[in-house]
Amino acid sequence: MQIAIIGAGWVGVVTAAAFADLGHTVWCADLNATRIQQLNHGEAPFFEPGLSDLLTRALASGRLYFTDDNQKAMEAAEVVFCCVNTPTGEDGVTDLSAVRAVAQDFSQHHLAGAVFVIKSTVPAGTAEKVRQLIGGDAVIASNPEFLAESTAIRDTLTPSRIVIGADETATIEIVKRVYEPIIASGAPVFTCDCATAEVIKTASNSFLATRISFINEIANYCNTVGADPMGVAQGMGLDPRIGNVRPGVGYGGGCFPKDVKALLQEGSRVDSPLTVLQATHEANYRQRTLLFDRIRQALGDVAGKRIAVLGLAFKPKTDDVRDAPALTLIEALLDAGATVAAYDPQVKSLPQQFASNITFAPDALTCASTADAVVLMCEWPEFQDLDLNVLKAQMSGSVLVDGRYMWSRKNAEALGFIYVA
Ligand SMILES: NC(=O)c1ccc[n+]([C@@H]2O[C@H](COP(=O)([O-])OP(=O)(O)OC[C@H]3O[C@@H](n4cnc5c(N)ncnc54)[C@H](O)[C@@H]3O)[C@@H](O)[C@H]2O)c1
Missing domain, CATH: 3.40.50.720 (NAD(P)-binding Rossmann-like Domain)
Incomplete structure (x- = not known):
């Protein structure tokens, strides 16, 4: 055709x-x-x-x-x-x-x-x-x-x-x-019909976003009661009605955030409240703030500290940084007076307000060099293979922030890291 x-x-x-x-x-x-x-x-x-x-x-x-x-x-x-x-x-x-x-x-x-x-x-x-x-x-x-x-x-x-x-x-x-x-x-x-097709799309993205906010709040709860967030997610996911769920720092990208906001706006326009979706949206952005607060707690004060950010894209295997959680975090860190180095396997440039204030490193270990804290913001497979011992040897400090639950708390703590998730 x-x-x-x-x-x-x-x-x-x-x-x-x-x-x-x-x-x-x-x-x-x-x-x-x-x-x-x-x-x-x-x-x-x-x-x-x-x-x-x-x-x-x-x-x-x-x-x-x-x-x-x-x-x-x-x-x-x-x-x-x-x-x-x-x-x-x-x-x-x-x-x-x-x-x-x-x-x-x-x-x-x-x-x-x-x-x-x-x-x-x-x-x-x-x-x-x-x-x-x-x-x-x-x-x-x-x-x-x-x-x-x-x-x-x-x-x-x-x-x-x-x-x-x-x-x-x-x-x-x-x-x-x-x-x-x-x-x-x-x-x-x-x-x-057309209207049904249109809603199938926005409702599907909103549902997927809701799963993410749900598991993120469960992960926060796990952290306070001493349960393992990844273990809980894996154990839940074995139920085929639940499927694969993975906690982290929240959704981003060019679709979920905007599609959730659009459906919320539409619901309110026609007076059909979408209260679960409203909570999804709020929980997603709260998750970003929570991570920043935890970093601040672990470091005392971030002013003057050197932070290495691993992963900039909103998810692995893309170079898309639209509404990426990493950019929200970097903005907060810079505002608080930190120095930021960043590395991503595919993202090699950022919008001007970030690009002129951070250093791009050629690889993860160089990025971590002399850092007070290393923060994982996107779970690229190559970060899973990092030798945490070597990573630690590069750093000045010992705070390891795992925004995507990629590493084991037990292993990291055994190596002397202060593990934050
Ligand atoms: N990116 C995804 O993963 C994804 C998945 C499913 C659905 N969608 C939806 O599909 C649509 C496109 O998404 P995308 O990520 O490809 O967007 P994009 O921003 O990457 O690309 C859109 C392109 O349209 C071009 N454009 C804008 N106005 C134009 C015009 N008048 N004439 C010709 N070109 C024009 C822009 O220059 C741009 O290159 C959006 O509605 C998005 O929500 C995106």
């Missing part, structure tokens, strides 16, 4: 490369001309395992094109996927201006009968608004994306489910054809 993907971010680039790999002809557009140039040279604009190879293969197939002209991408497309960003403001209101801009482009320039598919995460009712904006014989579908950064390619090619919302069966069938090879290999398809 002939497909257009508008927005070349995590979702757009991975989807475009995957669809081209499946045999479709794909034009992917973005306003960011530098990014498009990079992509045309086969360079992924962010770190995502396997993406470079997939991009190279898709470009070599002659079925994948990148352009900074939305209308050019759309002109021959039977299906147009809107994959642009949908940020929320402080008040939680979703900014749909990018979705509206793409819908506007589509309304002026599309093949007769082309389907406009909203893949961006949006509040319930957005597809209906877009239908009115496009007007005429607009054919709209909602096909939310469930990929997770770090496993984005696997999630795209073997998804847990493909959700397709549309009013007409014919529209659903067209979107299904895009996914045909994936469906043929067993991916479940769930079809519904």
Whole structure:
């Protein structure tokens, strides 16, 4: 099929490369001309395992094109996927201006009968608004994306489910054809109306976020009663109804925080309180403050202290630092007068307000050199393999802060660390 993907971010680039790999002809557009140039040279604009190879293969197939002209991408497309960003403001209101801009482009320039598919995460009712904006014989579908950064390619090619919302069966069938090879290999398809598809996405992210806040509060409780937080999480997870849960310093990234805020705002707008979700949100940000307080307690005062931060990304195997807990902590440490060194296997630059105030180290041990405290903020596998004895020998102090429950308290204390979690 002939497909257009508008927005070349995590979702757009991975989807475009995957669809081209499946045999479709794909034009992917973005306003960011530098990014498009990079992509045309086969360079992924962010770190995502396997993406470079997939991009190279898709470009070599002659079925994948990148352009900074939305209308050019759309002109021959039977299906147009809107994959642009949908940020929320402080008040939680979703900014749909990018979705509206793409819908506007589509309304002026599309093949007769082309389907406009909203893949961006949006509040319930957005597809209906877009239908009115496009007007005429607009054919709209909602096909939310469930990929997770770090496993984005696997999630795209073997998804847990493909959700397709549309009013007409014919529209659903067209979107299904895009996914045909994936469906043929067993991916479940769930079809519904657009509003239901929109809520499936925001409610799924909100549920996953709630699990995280729940296990984090249980971990805090464990710490006060002398139970092992990781042991409790593992023991709970053996119940298949519970599954894998892992305590830590809270969720971050470009999706969970904004999607939780957006659903809360929507609930309050229509007077349908989401009190559990409100607690999820508050617990998540309290977790960050708690960690800072524990560091302060362990060090006495952080002013003038040298702190080594290991891991900056919001989770391992990505270089995404959007709303990353590490950045909240670094900001608090700098405000309190600490000196910060940081190391992350993939994040090599940060927004200006951080970058100009911290030192980037080339590896974990150099980062820990002369540190009063080492703080683990992202559980990259290479940190699991660190020899804590060698790490300690690098440091001036002995405070080891394990924001992700990666190390054993017993082992760390046996080595002479003051272990904080
Ligand atoms: N990142 C994820 O893991 C993920 C997973 C599932 C769903 N989502 C949702 O998918 C959407 C996209 O997320 P993302 O992380 O890929 O965002 P992103 O910010 O990485 O990328 C969005 C891209 O859209 C481009 N853009 C904005 N306005 C445009 C316009 N008018 N025309 C063309 N391009 C335009 C931007 O330049 C940017 O490159 C969001 O709604 C997000 O919530 C993201």
